[in-house]
Amino acid sequence: xxxxxxxxxxxxxxxxxxxxxxxxxxxxxxxxxxxxxxxxxxxxxxxxxxxxxxxxxxxxxxxxxxxxxxxxxxxxxxxxxxxxxxxxxxxxxxxxxxxxxxxxxxxxxxxxxxxxxxxxxxxxxxxxxxxxxxxxxxxxxxxxxxxxxxxxxxxxxxxxxxxxxxxxxxxxxxxxxxxxxxxxxxxxxxxxxxxxxxxxxxxxxxxxxxxxxxxxxxxxxxxxxxxxxxxxxxxxxxxxxxxxxxxxxxxxxxxxxxxxxxxxxxxxxxxxxxxxxxxxxxxxxxxx
Amino acid sequence: xxxxxxxxxxxxxxxxxxxxxxxxxxxxxxxxxxxxxxxxxxxxxxxxxxxxxxxxxxxxxxxxxxxxxxxxxxxxxxxxxxxxxxxxxxxxxxxxxxxxxxxxxxxxxxxxxxxxxxxxxxxxxxxxxxxxxxxxxxxxxxxxxxxxxxxxxxxxxxxxxxxxxxxxxxxxxxxxxxxxxxxxxxxxxxxxxxxxxxxxxxxxxxxxxxxxxxxxxxxxxxxxxxxxxxxxxxxxxxxxxxxxxxxxxxxxxxxxxxxxxxxxxxxxxxxxxxxxxxxxxxxxxxxx
Numbered sequence: 001x002x003x004x005x006x007x008x009x010x011x012x013x014x015x016x017x018x019x020x021x022x023x024x025x026x027x028x029x030x031x032x033x034x035x036x037x038x039x040x041x042x043x044x045x046x047x048x049x050x051x052x053x054x055x056x057x058x059x060x061x062x063x064x065x066x067x068x069x070x071x072x073x074x075x076x077x078x079x080x081x082x083x084x085x086x087x088x089x090x091x092x093x094x095x096x097x098x099x100x101x102x103x104x105x106x107x108x109x110x111x112x113x114x115x116x117x118x119x120x121x122x123x124x125x126x127x128x129x130x131x132x133x134x135x136x137x138x139x140x141x142x143x144x145x146x147x148x149x150x151x152x153x154x155x156x157x158x159x160x161x162x163x164x165x166x167x168x169x170x171x172x173x174x175x176x177x178x179x180x181x182x183x184x185x186x187x188x189x190x191x192x193x194x195x196x197x198x199x200x201x202x203x204x205x206x207x208x209x210x211x212x213x214x215x216x217x218x219x220x221x222x223x224x225x226x227x228x229x230x231x232x233x234x235x236x237x238x239x240x241x242x243x244x245x246x247x248x249x250x251x252x253x254x255x256x257x258x259x260x261x262x263x264x265x266x267x268x269x270x271x272x273x274x275x276x277x278x279x280x281x282x283x284x285x286x287x288x
Numbered sequence: 289x290x291x292x293x294x295x296x297x298x299x300x301x302x303x304x305x306x307x308x309x310x311x312x313x314x315x316x317x318x319x320x321x322x323x324x325x326x327x328x329x330x331x332x333x334x335x336x337x338x339x340x341x342x343x344x345x346x347x348x349x350x351x352x353x354x355x356x357x358x359x360x361x362x363x364x365x366x367x368x369x370x371x372x373x374x375x376x377x378x379x380x381x382x383x384x385x386x387x388x389x390x391x392x393x394x395x396x397x398x399x400x401x402x403x404x405x406x407x408x409x410x411x412x413x414x415x416x417x418x419x420x421x422x423x424x425x426x427x428x429x430x431x432x433x434x435x436x437x438x439x440x441x442x443x444x445x446x447x448x449x450x451x452x453x454x455x456x457x458x459x460x461x462x463x464x465x466x467x468x469x470x471x472x473x474x475x476x477x478x479x480x481x482x483x484x485x486x487x488x489x490x491x492x493x494x495x496x497x498x499x500x501x502x503x504x505x506x507x508x509x510x511x512x513x514x515x516x517x518x519x520x521x522x523x524x525x526x527x528x529x530x531x532x533x534x535x536x537x538x539x540x541x542x543x544x545x546x547x548x549x550x551x552x553x554x555x556x557x558x559x560x561x562x563x564x565x566x567x568x569x570x571x572x573x574x575x576x
Contacts, residue, residue, distance in 0.1 A: 021307045111406035112458035118399035144460040170400035172432040
């Protein structure tokens with residue numbers, strides 16, 4: 001496995017692979033890798049096949065963090081991450097600096113952004129107003145640098161995956177997007193790099209997101225008619241906030257294609273939530 | 289020469305060329321071709337070489353027109369245009385419909401835009417607030433569909449060419465941008481598809497833009513010290529508006545890299561202007 005740090009070296013390699021007809025599978029990450037990421041790398045490995053190549057990028061992208069967010073304390077451990085990538089089957093790790101990715105930004109010489117103006121407005125976009133603009137911009141850049149045939153994203157960031165799919169389709173990127181399922185701890189907590197912010201007490205309370213989702217799924221299956229989403233939301237909020245350090249940011253029922261709020265919850269309705277556990281904001285989602 | 293109308297067919301061809309290592313030169317146009325466009329196609333032909341391919345796109349992009357602008361009456365003559373492309377050395381003409389380029393837009397299912405937020409604000413961006421967002425978006429799409437190695441733009445749309453260069457650099461598109469010189473009529477009028485809106489009297493007055501530019505160039509060469517830009521602007525405005533149907537929209541002196549307004553005009557300062565001749569808005573520019 002090889003580590004590439006410069007944009008121009010990475011793009012040069014990508015152009016060579018393209019000319020040789022090598023299939024490239026790509027997994028963009030912010031590092032702090034856990035089993036969820038590694039499942040994406042293994043999926044990318046399968047999709048690339050034995051003759052193809054797997055590229056993992058490790059880059060904590062500043063433009064997707066708000067001014068009051070955890071950019072500075074976001075966990076970073078490159079040596080561990082790159083070893084995990086190697087074990088999971090990556091051929092290349094792209095590990096650029098901010099100066100490589102956004103040259104001249106501090107002097108105002110970076111000025112182009114990719115914006116998705118519909119699906120990115122609700123939920124995470126409402127809570128984090130410049131978040132998705134940072135995500136779509138960095139992913140567009142990474143696609144142009146790595147030139148992948150396939151890119152793998154995790155379903156845990158469901159809205160992100162949907163926004164990226166819309167961007168790829170709207171801007172005609174010749175990249176196939178694969179969304180791989182959320183990987184969970186044994187108690188149901190969705191794997192996330194931010195889980196390591198939780199202290200022992202908070203960690204014990206954090207599985208309540210998944211329990212709330214399962215509760216909603218069961219109710220929908222058992223229901224004789226459509227459930228009122230507002231009522232179900234209140235019920236889930238109550239269930240979640242029984243945990244002393246948990247506070248709901250949002251619980252949202254919606255159509256997974258259009259992201260329009262669903263007044264009724266039924267099979268196929270999507271449920272997503274963001275919950276503060278202590279100061280740590282956790283998200284989770286699933287179809288009902 | 290072959291005409292391709294669907295996005296998927298064009299992108300499939302482009303992916304094949306890429307795999308075969310074929311060099312692709314690209315000229316995006318809105319049709320209504322004149323000698324200026326054809327000089328770009330011939331330049332693209334040279335840059336592609338004998339083994340390479342030249343693609344010209346002909347697409348009147350709705351997202352770069354304002355609601356009160358000339359989208360509907362913009363001149364269209366595909367048969368003439370494609371014949372001119374062939375003669376100038378094009379191998380492929382990409383001629384998509386709006387439904388191909390912006391599927392689902394009228395139903396709100398198109399939602400991704402590329403925005404440049406610095407260089408695109410002044411001049412044409414001030415006069416036409418959503419213009420450059422439409423330009424950067426469609427050019428990003430066309431780059432992803434045609435996958436060119438080189439793209440050729442005209443210097444007449446100087447701000448457009450600069451915004452595109454910034455977009456390509458910021459978003460890491462693996463495309464080399466070439467800017468080719470403005471082609472002029474014998475009386476100095478910069479070639480433009482919009483010149484055909486001019487009646488005989490207006491056409492006779494339209495070369496005043498170029499005369500004003502030459503006037504400024506001579507003054508700068510002759511000047512013993514830096515010229516006050518505000519004074520020179522008033523002088524040019526007066527000169528231009530001596531033509532009975534001409535009305536200045538803007539006359540702007542600026543640094544061609546940063547687009548910052550230049551308080552003093554000197555060699556290297558860039559001069560750009562927009563002038564209504566009757567109801568037709570003409571633009572021109574040159575370095576001093």
